[in-house]
Amino acid sequence: MMRAFFALLARDLRLALRRRFDLLQPLYFAVLVCLLTTLAIGPEPALLARLAAAVTWIAVLLALLLALDGLFRPDAEDGSLELLLTAPAPLPVLVLAKVLAFWMVVLLPLIACTPLFANMLHLPPSLWLPLLVTLLLATPCLAWLGAVCAALTVQARRGGALLALLLLPLTVPVLIAALGTIDAAAQGLPMRPPLLMLAAGSVAACSLGPFACAAALRLGLR
Amino acid sequence: MAELTSELPPLIATHGLGFAYAELALFRDLDLCLRPGTALVLCGSNGSGKSTLLRLLGGLLLPDEGHVERAREHTTGDPAAIAWLGHHLGLKNGLSVIENLHWYCGVHGRNRRMTPSTALQTVGLDGFDHVPTRELSAGQRKRVALARLLLSPAPVWLLDEPYANLDPQGWLLVDRLVDHHLRSGGCAVLSVHRPDQAAFEGPRVLLDLDAAR
Numbered sequence: 001m002m003r004a005f006f007a008l009l010a011r012d013l014r015l016a017l018r019r020r021f022d023l024l025q026p027l028y029f030a031v032l033v034c035l036l037t038t039l040a041i042g043p044e045p046a047l048l049a050r051l052a053a054a055v056t057w058i059a060v061l062l063a064l065l066l067a068l069d070g071l072f073r074p075d076a077e078d079g080s081l082e083l084l085l086t087a088p089a090p091l092p093v094l095v096l097a098k099v100l101a102f103w104m105v106v107l108l109p110l111i112a113c114t115p116l117f118a119n120m121l122h123l124p125p126s127l128w129l130p131l132l133v134t135l136l137l138a139t140p141c142l143a144w145l146g147a148v149c150a151a152l153t154v155q156a157r158r159g160g161a162l163l164a165l166l167l168l169p170l171t172v173p174v175l176i177a178a179l180g181t182i183d184a185a186a187q188g189l190p191m192r193p194p195l196l197m198l199a200a201g202s203v204a205a206c207s208l209g210p211f212a213c214a215a216a217l218r219l220g221l222r
Numbered sequence: 223m224a225e226l227t228s229e230l231p232p233l234i235a236t237h238g239l240g241f242a243y244a245e246l247a248l249f250r251d252l253d254l255c256l257r258p259g260t261a262l263v264l265c266g267s268n269g270s271g272k273s274t275l276l277r278l279l280g281g282l283l284l285p286d287e288g289h290v291e292r293a294r295e296h297t298t299g300d301p302a303a304i305a306w307l308g309h310h311l312g313l314k315n316g317l318s319v320i321e322n323l324h325w326y327c328g329v330h331g332r333n334r335r336m337t338p339s340t341a342l343q344t345v346g347l348d349g350f351d352h353v354p355t356r357e358l359s360a361g362q363r364k365r366v367a368l369a370r371l372l373l374s375p376a377p378v379w380l381l382d383e384p385y386a387n388l389d390p391q392g393w394l395l396v397d398r399l400v401d402h403h404l405r406s407g408g409c410a411v412l413s414v415h416r417p418d419q420a421a422f423e424g425p426r427v428l429l430d431l432d433a434a435r
Binding site: 003004006008010011014019077078079080081082083085086087088089094 | 280281282283284300303304305306308309310311312313314315316317321324325326327328329330331376
């Protein structure tokens with residue numbers, strides 16, 4: 001079982017590293033969202049600073065959405081999804097390997113680049129750390145929500161649009177908790193309660209996600 | 223319906239299997255029983271449900287009625303493993319040939335008597351280990367998929383048109399592989415266009431899906 005997990009993780013990481021351009025796409029997209037926002041709002045650092053955390057979060061969400069279509073669709077198109085579904089290893093374990101690889105190659109670089117986005121948007125330096133912490137804590141939850149939606153839409157013909165419509169409403173609680181944390185930090189209030197909420201969400205997502213995602217993939221067989 | 227006089231319990235069997243796409247009923251009340259060492263050859267016109275039946279057997283599609291039953295392994299109690307060869311071969315273009323075999327062995331387990339390199343030699347792709355899969359021809363890709371079958375420890379082979387895209391030597395190769403698999407106690411289900419295409423020696427049952435409708 002662990003062999004299957006590591007074999008699939010290694011495969012997905014290797015494939016991602018071979019296609020560097022695909023790796024950079026979500027990053028470039030997030031930079032563009034931030035850039036367009038600064039251009040649209042104009043040279044008003046005070047206003048930008050107030051919006052910065054929210055815009056960064058939305059940029060990360062949209063970049064995630066862009067990358068999610070590549071989680072299961074290539075496997076479904078080249079037939080390797082069939083090989084995963086007929087494998088003796090439990091499907092939730094295989095799905096866990098795929099989503100972990102996805103988090104490492106898509107979300108981790110995005111998190112690593114948030115200082116860049118924050119700088120572009122004039123976010124006060126005191127809020128950089130809260131922003132990073134909320135992203136680190138919330139992205140596992142986002143990745144699993146996204147993975148379940150991607151699994152549900154993988155057999156649909158125009159899955160990409162459907163994926164956005166399915167996923168974005170589900171991310172509302174995460175977004176509210178994350179920006180609540182940053183707001184609390186900006187006003188000098190304790191950040192612990194909303195951060196604990198985010199952490200709880202991620203723990204729940206990581207434990208239920210593999211099973212939900214496996215069930216969603218099997219549902220597509222009908 | 224399809225039963226051979228072998229005393230061993232079946233590796234895979236269907237009971238009252240029925241499936242329909244919307245209005246189009248493909249088959250109903252299909253009872254199949256595949257014992258170790260036997261093969262089932264599916265033939266029929268395009269759209270007669272060869273691939274559908276294979277997908278049902280592999281658990282990639284759920285039947286409308288009836289069910290598919292697989293033998294349990296003695297030691298673990300898990301259902302007998304399946305080696306799947308579909309229309310889409312499941313090869314990653316971004317990986318080399320040997321890397322494609324490695325991840326398959328990781329996920330599906332490996333036959334102890336085979337290594338990826340010897341499997342490639344057996345299917346006639348000697349020296350192709352580190353060639354990117356995207357550079358292979360359709361026939362060569364099919365051969366890589368056949369090498370995967372050789373590596374698989376699964377007793378049940380489900381092959382969707384294994385002869386397609388191959389040259390006459392490739393057909394012989396498929397026959398040899400199926401023969402060897404049957405003799406070592408496995409079973410295989412193959413879909414073919416012409417019944418005479420499946421020229422392996424082992425015992426087989428022919429199922430014409432046009433007649434089964």
